Amino acid sequence: MLLKTFLPAFLAITLITFSSCKKKKRDNPAPNPQEEALKFELPDVQEGKYNMALDSTFTFKVNITTKIPDKGVGVTLNVVTETGNIPLAQDAVPDVTANPFSITLHHLKPLKTYAVTVTLASFGNTANTATPKVFYITNKSNQ
Template structure:
């Protein structure tokens, strides 16, 4: 008899306890800001083709054509010889927060051709990465 009267009371208390411990949703959750797909252009370079440098350095203008991410972008640069793909070390590029910006390629050897690959990645969204843009650069100086 005691079981018949105590059981409903016990179940009611248990239900109230579990329902009050449930995590409550926020009334106004922060909106999930979606970044625009990152895109850029190299206005002074013929992408996929051969370009000329006049000495051991080459200033390369980069223009981000999409909306620049809030946290900025990271530039990945790879410069290697066209034949053999031997890497040519370059200076580190600081994170970018303005557009357009300039990258200076250095240590270009005379009469050598290099394959230059550039890619941008959002600092706020690891999945927002541009496809690589590749061009070839020949140092025409004879030093």
């Protein structure tokens, strides 16, 4: 008698368990090819440390170490004084489709130190943004 009571309940729980674990094709469409997470390096500068410019301009190389997205990469450049965080306007960096590429800082005042932040973001996927890199640059010229 006990078997008649528990057998239907056991079979129902077993059936529900197996049917809920089974994956259905309509629930999992074909995956879209995703972009590789953006990563880059700045081989010409020491990240997080102080670097030296010999005049009012400074050019450095950016090397994207992952595959460049099909739609390209946008570069955001933020240059501010180390003390006071006063922005120093810079020319816009063109959209990137080739690797490596160079960025030139302009208007560096003599004997001033600037914090430079470089950020890369994919045009095809707004969530694909590389971790920003920061370095400091001091114009050591007297003029």
